[in-house]
Amino acid sequence: GNSVTQMEGPVTLSEEAFLTINCTYTATGYPSLFWYVQYPGEGLQLLLKATKADDKGSNKGFEATYRKETTSFHLEKGSVQVSDSAVYFCALIGGGGNKLTFGTGTQLKVEL
Amino acid sequence: DTGVSQDPRHKITKRGQNVTFRCDPISEHNRLYWYRQTLGQGPEFLTYFQNEAQLEKSRLLSDRFSAERPKGSFSTLEIQRTEQGDSAMYLCASSLATQGGGLNTEAFFGQGTRLTVV
Numbered sequence: 001g002n003s004v005t006q007m008e009g010p011v012t013l014s015e016e017a018f019l020t021i022n023c024t025y026t027a028t029g030y031p032s033l034f035w036y037v038q039y040p041g042e043g044l045q046l047l048l049k050a051t052k053a054d055d056k057g058s059n060k061g062f063e064a065t066y067r068k069e070t071t072s073f074h075l076e077k078g079s080v081q082v083s084d085s086a087v088y089f090c091a092l093i094g095g096g097g098n099k100l101t102f103g104t105g106t107q108l109k110v111e112l
Numbered sequence: 113d114t115g116v117s118q119d120p121r122h123k124i125t126k127r128g129q130n131v132t133f134r135c136d137p138i139s140e141h142n143r144l145y146w147y148r149q150t151l152g153q154g155p156e157f158l159t160y161f162q163n164e165a166q167l168e169k170s171r172l173l174s175d176r177f178s179a180e181r182p183k184g185s186f187s188t189l190e191i192q193r194t195e196q197g198d199s200a201m202y203l204c205a206s207s208l209a210t211q212g213g214g215l216n217t218e219a220f221f222g223q224g225t226r227l228t229v230v
Contacts, residue, residue, distance in 0.1 A: 004154075036221075043116075044155070044203070044221040089154050098168065098209075099145065100219060102154030 002027045002094045006103035009087075013080055013110050021075040021106045023064075023090035031092040033057075033066055033073040034100065038087045047075075047088070080110045116222035118204050124228045125194055132190045133225045137206030144187050145219065146179055147203040148172070155203055161187060162209060194229045201226050 007022040025031065035047040035057070048057030053068035062077045073090060090103040117136045125131050137144050142163050147155035158177070159169045163184040173179075176194075181187040191198055207219040 043223040044205075046218045046220075049218075091154075098143075099157045099160055100155075100205075101157070104152065104154045 002092060002101040004090050004092055004101055004103035006090050006106050009107035011106060011108050015082055015110055015112055016079045019077040019080045021088055023073045023075065023103060025071050025092050027092055027094045029094055031094050034091040035064055035075050036089040036091055082110045082112060084108060085110045116204055116206050116220050118222040118225050120225055121223065122226045124230060127196060127229055128193055130190065130192045131194055131227065132188050133202055135187045135204030135222060138220055141206035141208050143207045143209045144181055145205040146189050149201040149203055196229045199227055199229045
């Protein structure tokens with residue numbers, strides 16, 4: 001079946017540091033890949049997505065590239081802010097599928 | 113439209129009681145999903161509807177769980193004879209499925225209902 005593996009957190013960074021959160025997946029067919037973010041006390045929000053190999057999703061300074069050869073979709077941001085502190089979930093929809101499969105989430109803490 | 117709304121936000125119940133949660137999706141969305149999230153884990157799929165039809169149920173959904181979407185709009189999730197292991201955040205999401213199937217558009221999540229079984 002489909003599965004998503006994320007690096008464990010929490011990840012603690014200083015403001016303006018570079019961020020990478022690793023995500024690898026196992027899926028049948030050609031999945032679509034997503035990053036969702038959950039700020040404290042709020043629901044999940046879509047951060048970015050990529051629907052085919054080599055696509056790059058980007059939003060709010062975050063980027064992730066769909067790498068089919070390494071089955072990865074790592075999240076990056078060049079300079080994090082305190083306001084980026086949240087839990088980040090990598091997710092996929094399997095080829096032809098109808099539901100999201102999530103990773104366990106990575107908590108990011110950004111300090112001044 | 114205010115997005116996906118869930119009610120109640122919090123529910124504390126005694127073991128053995130029945131509880132019911134409601135989800136109001138974004139009005140034009142034809143798909144509605146229920147997920148369960150426990151502390152430190154990602155959301156786990158429970159079930160989904162396309163319009164009023166329940167198209168898929170997870171093996172996680174025991175006989176004590178039932179979901180309905182009677183008119184293809186709001187949905188309810190009922191848990192009968194609650195157990196402490198049912199304590200979790202129950203998330204609802206909705207989306208607009210395009211012709212040809214598949215989830216090609218964004219799924220919007222509600223803020224969830226946090227259930228505590230004591």
